[in-house]
Amino acid sequence: MTAFKSLSAAMVKGFLRDRLTLFFVFVFPLMFLVVFGLLFRDSGAEKTKVAVVGDGPVVSALAESGALELEKHDDFEAARRKVDDGDLPAVIVARGGAVELTFAAGDQTQAQTVLGVVSGTVDKVNLAATGVVPAFSFKAQPVEDASLKPIQYLTPGILSWAVSISGVFGAALTLVSWRKKQVLRRIRLAPVGPTVVLSSRILVSIGTAVAQGVVFVAVALTPLFGLELTGSWWLALPLLVLGTTAFFAIGMLVGAFCKTEEAASGAANIVIMPMAFLSGTFFPLEKAPGWLQAVSNAFPLRHMNDGMLDVLVRGKGVEALLLPSAVLIAFTLVVGFIAARVFRWED
Amino acid sequence: MVTAPETVVGLCARPYGLPMTGERAAVVVSDIRKHYGDLKAVDGVSFTVAEGEFFGILGPNGAGKTTTLEIVEGLRKADSGRVRLLDEDPWPRNPALLPRIGVQLQASSFFEKLTAKEQLETFGSLYGVPASRAAEMLELVGLTDKADVRENKLSGGQRQRLSIACALVHDPDVVFLDEPTAALDPQARRNLWDVLRAIQQRGKTIVYTTHYLDEAEILCDRVAIMDKGRILAMDAPATLVRGLDAPTHVVLQRGAMTVDDARAITGVEQVQEDEVSLTIATRRPAPVLSALAERGTLDGLQVRTATLEDVFLSLTGREYRA
Numbered sequence: 001m002t003a004f005k006s007l008s009a010a011m012v013k014g015f016l017r018d019r020l021t022l023f024f025v026f027v028f029p030l031m032f033l034v035v036f037g038l039l040f041r042d043s044g045a046e047k048t049k050v051a052v053v054g055d056g057p058v059v060s061a062l063a064e065s066g067a068l069e070l071e072k073h074d075d076f077e078a079a080r081r082k083v084d085d086g087d088l089p090a091v092i093v094a095r096g097g098a099v100e101l102t103f104a105a106g107d108q109t110q111a112q113t114v115l116g117v118v119s120g121t122v123d124k125v126n127l128a129a130t131g132v133v134p135a136f137s138f139k140a141q142p143v144e145d146a147s148l149k150p151i152q153y154l155t156p157g158i159l160s161w162a163v164s165i166s167g168v169f170g171a172a173l174t175l176v177s178w179r180k181k182q183v184l185r186r187i188r189l190a191p192v193g194p195t196v197v198l199s200s201r202i203l204v205s206i207g208t209a210v211a212q213g214v215v216f217v218a219v220a221l222t223p224l225f226g227l228e229l230t231g232s233w234w235l236a237l238p239l240l241v242l243g244t245t246a247f248f249a250i251g252m253l254v255g256a257f258c259k260t261e262e263a264a265s266g267a268a269n270i271v272i273m274p275m276a277f278l279s280g281t282f283f284p285l286e287k288a289p290g291w292l293q294a295v296s297n298a299f300p301l302r303h304m305n306d307g308m309l310d311v312l313v314r315g316k317g318v319e320a321l322l323l324p325s326a327v328l329i330a331f332t333l334v335v336g337f338i339a340a341r342v343f344r345w346e347d
Numbered sequence: 348m349v350t351a352p353e354t355v356v357g358l359c360a361r362p363y364g365l366p367m368t369g370e371r372a373a374v375v376v377s378d379i380r381k382h383y384g385d386l387k388a389v390d391g392v393s394f395t396v397a398e399g400e401f402f403g404i405l406g407p408n409g410a411g412k413t414t415t416l417e418i419v420e421g422l423r424k425a426d427s428g429r430v431r432l433l434d435e436d437p438w439p440r441n442p443a444l445l446p447r448i449g450v451q452l453q454a455s456s457f458f459e460k461l462t463a464k465e466q467l468e469t470f471g472s473l474y475g476v477p478a479s480r481a482a483e484m485l486e487l488v489g490l491t492d493k494a495d496v497r498e499n500k501l502s503g504g505q506r507q508r509l510s511i512a513c514a515l516v517h518d519p520d521v522v523f524l525d526e527p528t529a530a531l532d533p534q535a536r537r538n539l540w541d542v543l544r545a546i547q548q549r550g551k552t553i554v555y556t557t558h559y560l561d562e563a564e565i566l567c568d569r570v571a572i573m574d575k576g577r578i579l580a581m582d583a584p585a586t587l588v589r590g591l592d593a594p595t596h597v598v599l600q601r602g603a604m605t606v607d608d609a610r611a612i613t614g615v616e617q618v619q620e621d622e623v624s625l626t627i628a629t630r631r632p633a634p635v636l637s638a639l640a641e642r643g644t645l646d647g648l649q650v651r652t653a654t655l656e657d658v659f660l661s662l663t664g665r666e667y668r669a
Contacts, residue, residue: 006472017460190473
C-alpha cells in the first residue's frame, strides 16, 4: 500500500471510530436541519380562524372560498368571549340579511385580513343577488417568487455550515493532536513528503463533505421536509470540494496557534459560530439589514452558501459557481499560505 | 581514599571515546553544542558508536540526553559541532538516511483509534514496507495477541513495546530509543529488556537514553554518563565501575557480630553499624567472606559491589537522583 493510501485509510478509520467527531459532523447539523425544518414547515400556510354564529348565503360563500377557517358557534356571547380573550380574532354573526363582524383590534394585520375577506365576500354575494353582470372582471394567479420555503434555504445553508465544521475542526484538531502526540515528528522522520500527508488529509475531508451532502439532502428530500432539488444540483459537488479546502486552510491556521485540542476546539468555535450566523445559515440573508449583508461578504461560508442555494434550489447554471468558487479558491490560497508560514512541526 | 576520578577522567579524555570493538562507526558525534539562552543543554558532546553496539546515554533528567539524541537523529540543528550518522549528515532532513534509522518517540505517538496491527501497517507504509511485516514485529515485541487492540486500550508497557516495534518496522540499521523504560513497572521493564536484547541480536546498532543506571549497566556495551550538558565518563559499565576502585560492601544483620570483631578481620577497611545492619567495606572480599563463613555469620548476608551510581557520585560529588 502506498503511503498516501494507507494514511488516508488510517484517518478514515480514526474518523469512523470516533463517535464524538461523527456526532459533530453529521448528527449535530442534522439536528438543526430537523428542528428548524419542522418548526418553519407550516409558516405562512396557517389559515386564520374566526367564529361564526348563524347561517346564510354569506357564510356559505365564506366556507366555499376557503379563505378563512370557520368555527361554528350557537351562542354569540360565548363566541364574543373568545374574541375578548384573544383566542379568536373575530366573530361573524349572520342573521337573515344582516352580517355583523366584531373583531379584535389588537392585531392589525389579522384584523385587516378578516375585514377584507368578509367585506369582499359580502360584496360578491350582493352582486350575485342583483344578477348584474360585473363591469370589471378580476382574476388572481399565484407565482413562485424568489422567497423560498424554509427547507429550501435551510438545506444549503446547514450543509455549508456542516462542511465548515468538519473542515475547520478536522484540520485544526488533527494538526494539534498529531503535533502534541509527536505523530508529526514521527512522520517527519519517515521518507514521505509533507504534500503526501497533507493531501491525504484533505482527501478525507472532501470525502466527509460529500458524505454530509448526501446525508443532509437525503433527509431533506423526505416528504416530511419536502425539499425540491433543481436539475443543476450536481453543481454542488465543486462547491463542496472548494469549500472544504477553504475551511481546511482556516483549520490549519487555527491549529498552528493552538497547543491543546481543547484550545483548538474553542478557537474553531469562535471562528465558526459568528460566521454561521452572519452568513445566512439559519435564515435567508435577503431579510437581513444592509450592513449585515455587507459584512457577510467577508466570510467564505456566505459565498459557499450563495452558491449552494443557487445550484441546489434556484436552478441556476454553471455561471452561479463563478463568484463563490473564486472567493473560496482565493481564501484557500491566502489562508493556506499564511498557515504554511506559521506551521510548526512541534511545540 | 577515593582515587577513582583521575582514572575516569583519563577515560573521558580519549578522543571521542572510541569504541572497544574497532568496527566501523555507525554514529560519530564531534563536539556538538546546543544553547537555549543561558541554558547550555548540550555543551561540547563527542562520542562514537560502532555498528552493532548497544550504547547508552545516562544521566538525570535535564542532563541533555534527549537534546543530544535529537541532534543525532536530525530533528534539531546543533549550534556547532558535527554529526555523521551512517556516513551521512542527518541535518538538514536527509530523506536518503531516514529509511536506515528508526526512532522511538513517546509512547503516545500513535494514530488515534487504530489497533496495534494497524499502527504498524500505517507506519510501515510510510517506508514502503508490506503490511505483512506487522505480524512479524508484533511477535518480536510479544504483542501478537494484542494485534486487534486499539492503542488507547494497551497498558503502559505494551504501548512502549508497540512504539519500539513501530520504530523497527522498516528494518533500520540504527535504532534510537529515548527513555523506553521510563514509567514502567519492574515486570514491564524486564520484558522490555528482553525485547531490546533481541533487537541487538539482529545486528542493530542501538543508541538509547535512560535515567536508570542499573538498567544501563545490565544492557549496554558502553555508556556515556551525562550531567549538565557534558559527558563525564564513557566506557563499558564494568570498566567504569572497576576504574572507580570502590570497596565492596558486605552487609550483615545487626548483632551478627560486634563492630570490633568485624574490624579485626583481615582486609576490612571500614565498619559501620546502624539500626538494622552492620556494613563492612573491603577491597579484598574473598578473605573477608571466608572469615565470615568460618564464624558462621553468613545468614542474611548481602554483598553490594560498586555500581554506576557510585561512579556518578564520584564524578559529580552528589548522589544520583533520576
